[in-house]
Amino acid sequence: MAKVFLPKGSRDLMPAMMNRRLMVIDTVREVFARYGFEPLETPAFERIETLTGKYGDEGEKLMFRILKRGAGGEAGEVDLALRYDLTVPLARVMAMNPGIPLPFKRSQIQPVWRAERPQKGRFREFYQCDVDTIGTDSPIADAECIAVVHDALTSLGLTDFTIRLNHRQILRALAEAIDAAEQETSMLQALDKLDKIGREGVEKEMIERGFSVEQVHRLWSYLDGAPIPGAAEPEAHLRQIFELALDLGVDPERVQIDRTLARGLDYYTGPVFETVLNGGYSGSISGGGRYDGLIGMFSGKGDVPAVGVSLGIERIFMLMEEMGLMPDTETTTQVWATVFSETTRSATLEAAAILRQAGIRVQVSAREGKLGKQFKDASTRGVPFALVCGPDEAAAGTVVLKNLSTGEQFTGTPEQVAIKLGA
Amino acid sequence: MAKVFLPKGSRDLMPAMMNRRLMVIDTVREVFARYGFEPLETPAFERIETLTGKYGDEGEKLMFRILKRGAGGEAGEVDLALRYDLTVPLARVMAMNPGIPLPFKRSQIQPVWRAERPQKGRFREFYQCDVDTIGTDSPIADAECIAVVHDALTSLGLTDFTIRLNHRQILRALAEAIDAAEQETSMLQALDKLDKIGREGVEKEMIERGFSVEQVHRLWSYLDGAPIPGAAEPEAHLRQIFELALDLGVDPERVQIDRTLARGLDYYTGPVFETVLNGGYSGSISGGGRYDGLIGMFSGKGDVPAVGVSLGIERIFMLMEEMGLMPDTETTTQVWATVFSETTRSATLEAAAILRQAGIRVQVSAREGKLGKQFKDASTRGVPFALVCGPDEAAAGTVVLKNLSTGEQFTGTPEQVAIKLGA
Numbered sequence: 113m114a115k116v117f118l119p120k121g122s123r124d125l126m127p128a129m130m131n132r133r134l135m136v137i138d139t140v141r142e143v144f145a146r147y148g149f150e151p152l153e154t155p156a157f158e159r160i161e162t163l164t165g166k167y168g169d170e171g172e173k174l175m176f177r178i179l180k181r182g183a184g185g186e187a188g189e190v191d192l193a194l195r196y197d198l199t200v201p202l203a204r205v206m207a208m209n210p211g212i213p214l215p216f217k218r219s220q221i222q223p224v225w226r227a228e229r230p231q232k233g234r235f236r237e238f239y240q241c242d243v244d245t246i247g248t249d250s251p252i253a254d255a256e257c258i259a260v261v262h263d264a265l266t267s268l269g270l271t272d273f274t275i276r277l278n279h280r281q282i283l284r285a286l287a288e289a290i291d292a293a294e295q296e297t298s299m300l301q302a303l304d305k306l307d308k309i310g311r312e313g314v315e316k317e318m319i320e321r322g323f324s325v326e327q328v329h330r331l332w333s334y335l336d337g338a339p340i341p342g343a344a345e346p347e348a349h350l351r352q353i354f355e356l357a358l359d360l361g362v363d364p365e366r367v368q369i370d371r372t373l374a375r376g377l378d379y380y381t382g383p384v385f386e387t388v389l390n391g392g393y394s395g396s397i398s399g400g401g402r403y404d405g406l407i408g409m410f411s412g413k414g415d416v417p418a419v420g421v422s423l424g425i426e427r428i429f430m431l432m433e434e435m436g437l438m439p440d441t442e443t444t445t446q447v448w449a450t451v452f453s454e455t456t457r458s459a460t461l462e463a464a465a466i467l468r469q470a471g472i473r474v475q476v477s478a479r480e481g482k483l484g485k486q487f488k489d490a491s492t493r494g495v496p497f498a499l500v501c502g503p504d505e506a507a508a509g510t511v512v513l514k515n516l517s518t519g520e521q522f523t524g525t526p527e528q529v530a531i532k533l534g535a
Numbered sequence: 536m537a538k539v540f541l542p543k544g545s546r547d548l549m550p551a552m553m554n555r556r557l558m559v560i561d562t563v564r565e566v567f568a569r570y571g572f573e574p575l576e577t578p579a580f581e582r583i584e585t586l587t588g589k590y591g592d593e594g595e596k597l598m599f600r601i602l603k604r605g606a607g608g609e610a611g612e613v614d615l616a617l618r619y620d621l622t623v624p625l626a627r628v629m630a631m632n633p634g635i636p637l638p639f640k641r642s643q644i645q646p647v648w649r650a651e652r653p654q655k656g657r658f659r660e661f662y663q664c665d666v667d668t669i670g671t672d673s674p675i676a677d678a679e680c681i682a683v684v685h686d687a688l689t690s691l692g693l694t695d696f697t698i699r700l701n702h703r704q705i706l707r708a709l710a711e712a713i714d715a716a717e718q719e720t721s722m723l724q725a726l727d728k729l730d731k732i733g734r735e736g737v738e739k740e741m742i743e744r745g746f747s748v749e750q751v752h753r754l755w756s757y758l759d760g761a762p763i764p765g766a767a768e769p770e771a772h773l774r775q776i777f778e779l780a781l782d783l784g785v786d787p788e789r790v791q792i793d794r795t796l797a798r799g800l801d802y803y804t805g806p807v808f809e810t811v812l813n814g815g816y817s818g819s820i821s822g823g824g825r826y827d828g829l830i831g832m833f834s835g836k837g838d839v840p841a842v843g844v845s846l847g848i849e850r851i852f853m854l855m856e857e858m859g860l861m862p863d864t865e866t867t868t869q870v871w872a873t874v875f876s877e878t879t880r881s882a883t884l885e886a887a888a889i890l891r892q893a894g895i896r897v898q899v900s901a902r903e904g905k906l907g908k909q910f911k912d913a914s915t916r917g918v919p920f921a922l923v924c925g926p927d928e929a930a931a932g933t934v935v936l937k938n939l940s941t942g943e944q945f946t947g948t949p950e951q952v953a954i955k956l957g958a
Binding site: 115116117118119122123124125126127130131134141145146147148150151152153154155156157158159162173174176177178179181182185186187188190191192194204205207208209213215217218223225227237245247248250252253255256259263355356359360361410443444445451457458461462464465468469471472473474475476478479480489492493 | 538539540541542545546547548549550553554557564568569570571573574575576577578579580581582585596597599600601602604605608609610611613614615617627628630631632636638640641646648650660668670671673675676678679682686778779782783784833866867868874880881884885887888891892894895896897898899901902903912915916
């Protein structure tokens with residue numbers, strides 16, 4: 113039989129990794145729920161016409177298209193494609209459920225698929241993790257995006273981060289203030305690289321893009337704090353959101369207004385947020401903002417107020433591994449129940465059942481006899497305790513709990529062992 | 536803008552439904568973990584050659600095929616297809632990870648895709664929920680399949696069920712005993728309908744299939760308890776598994792050996808299990824068995840011992856709704872924090888933050904002012920409590936918690952309110 117392979121750029125999430133990912137996802141989901149963001153799932157695929165024209169030429173090329181079943185498929189006809197992000201499906205849900213009470217606050221944690229060139233830590237199937245509030249322009253909704261990211265990261269033990277805030281209209285005023293209203297996008301594309309290439313690099317790039325040295329210098333003076341004409345209103349708006357975020361419990365050390373922040377400006381219309389880990393970790397772990405123009409794309413009702421934030425959950429998994437924030441166990445199994453012999457097997461299974469009833473995670477050995485081998489099976493898998501029930505214990509109604517690192521033993525009834533294990 | 540639609544046979548899982556589904560999945564996952572079944576996820580798609588030839592002509596037609604990206608896709612070339620079940624991906628994982636410690640016990644709860652004709656309660660994307668133990672022929676592994684289903688259903692409140700057990704080799708002996716060794720599959724296909732069409736119906740069908748009246752009557756005598764020649768060994772094996780399941784805590788009232796059970800016999804090789812709800816619910820909610828021939832399909836190493844069981848999770852969701860076993864809340868949000876006015880907004884947000892810190896799920900109203908409207912927003916969504924912080928409360932550092940069904944009110948600090956809510 114031929115060898116089998118995974119599809120290019122995909123991976124299996126084996127139990128050791130899945131246990132950690134589920135722990136992170138459960139934590140994040142709980143924080144989302146505390147803010148009233150409730151879970152939504154949409155199908156893996158959408159009709160091709162729902163996705164076409166939404167992600168630009170580049171995105172279109174990366175989409176996984178599904179062949180029509182039955183007649184038509186033979187001719188290469190495509191009627192579906194795999195979800196490319198979670199925002200277009202949300203817009204479709206809003207268009208198809210016009211009666212939904214607003215504001216609609218949803219969380220969505222599901223994979224998306226993009227046929228990007230595979231590289232280290234980048235996959236063609238990866239999870240996105242979004243919260244969005246649709247149908248209100250209340251600044252509380254914007255502040256909650258900041259607070260929910262703050263609480264989620266803190267709950268995960270990622271405490272040394274900075275949430276940067278800016279406002280699309282401040283950036284527009286900035287472009288106008290340097291007489292570059294028509295070159296706003298170009299200015300922002302250059303500015304977006306500030307973290308990576310520094311002021312010198314941005315200056316060089318802007319000049320290549322046709323800005324004058326004088327314009328660049330005016331830009332620096334505004335970024336250094338000179339008042340930007342016409343920016344008073346968005347600045348007050350941003351300041352208000354900042355204050356509301358502090359009311360919501362956000363640590364003022366972990367959030368800052370930053371005029372240089374220039375992210376995803378093609379569809380954001382108001383405040384924008386981005387979170388970076390301090391201490392030399394490049395790239396963001398969360399980003400979002402207000403995007404009042406997108407959600408109405410299918411309903412034809414014009415702008416629908418919308419604000420949301422995305423946690424870079426795959427990046428967070430990786431960073432937590434690197435930083436040692438993930439539990440280092442390979443398994444969540446707590447007890448390896450050894451089987452001494454066929455005659456004590458029933459007593460062992462009954463003890464395992466009592467432990468499980470108490471919430472303890474027990475794997476019963478498939479191997480019988482030689483205990484040394486069974487202890488080794490447990491240790492190989494990282495299971496911390498072994499349970500032994502020999503003829504003496506079976507007769508006495510007890511079992512022995514053995515700590516496989518220290519060798520320490522405890523003898524008692526299964527109920528006592530459960531208590532010993534913290535049940 | 537044109538109207539948008541969901542793909543045929545697909546659906547959105549809106550928050551009210553998702554909250555319930557997640558509750559069920561969390562419960563099931565916890566039970567699985569207590570037995571040492573740890574979570575695995577595989578990619579949504581597999582290489583087309585991994586899936587081709589595994590599901591018969593019928594299955595092949597129902598597969599969602601993905602067009603090759605870039606050159607080739609234009610010509611209708613297909614290189615991937617969406618996962619059709621969770622068993623073939625498991626066989627691939629086993630073949631690609633030859634060093635994995637055995638037995639390998641994994642749970643997998645993920646969607647699969649089949650382009651079946653849509654009908655009520657049947658979707659083209661649906662979750663499967665499997666546990667399997669690979670690499671041991673220990674009867675404990677078979678017994679655990681029974682026990683884990685027993686515990687999962689019991690934990691979900693589905694208590695009136697029967698787990699039926701049979702053995703592939705008993706069925707083979709049965710076919711031989713009625714001189715129909717060559718017609719075993721035909722006999723089983725007829726027998727499989729016993730629940731639906733009764734003995735009379737099965738008899739009619741068997742005669743149409745070429746069995747004699749005398750053969751059918753001999754069959755009934757064996758099914759009524761006459762000893763089946765050559766079945767002693769599998770019967771002892773099944774009896775042992777039955778006893779081990781009782782040791783594991785399975786209620787003897789909820790499990791029975793049933794010689795008529797004839798499921799999925801094309802790939803099962805030993806014990807088979809099926810669970811039905813008592814009280815007139817037709818169809819099974821769980822099924823499984825030993826299938827030693829499948830897992831080795833890619834490794835070319837011949838038979839690999841394997842036993843597993845699948846919970847019919849979509850059916851279980853539906854039945855739990857019907858039976859009123861799902862929580863009847865539309866939302867998991869506990870408190871609707873009203874905003875009395877802009878001046879008390881900060882105090883409200885601070886109170887919300889304290890409740891959230893204590894684990895309470897709070898949604899802050901996007902609407903300000905008129906409390907009646909805000910109470911109505913909460914009631915519409917099924918949120919049980921409202922929080923009010925007017926100028927007096929803000930000055931006193933208190934808030935009012937209002938039970939929206941009874942009208943009952945409690946005034947206290949946010950910390951006191953959290954305790955009142957059981958935090």
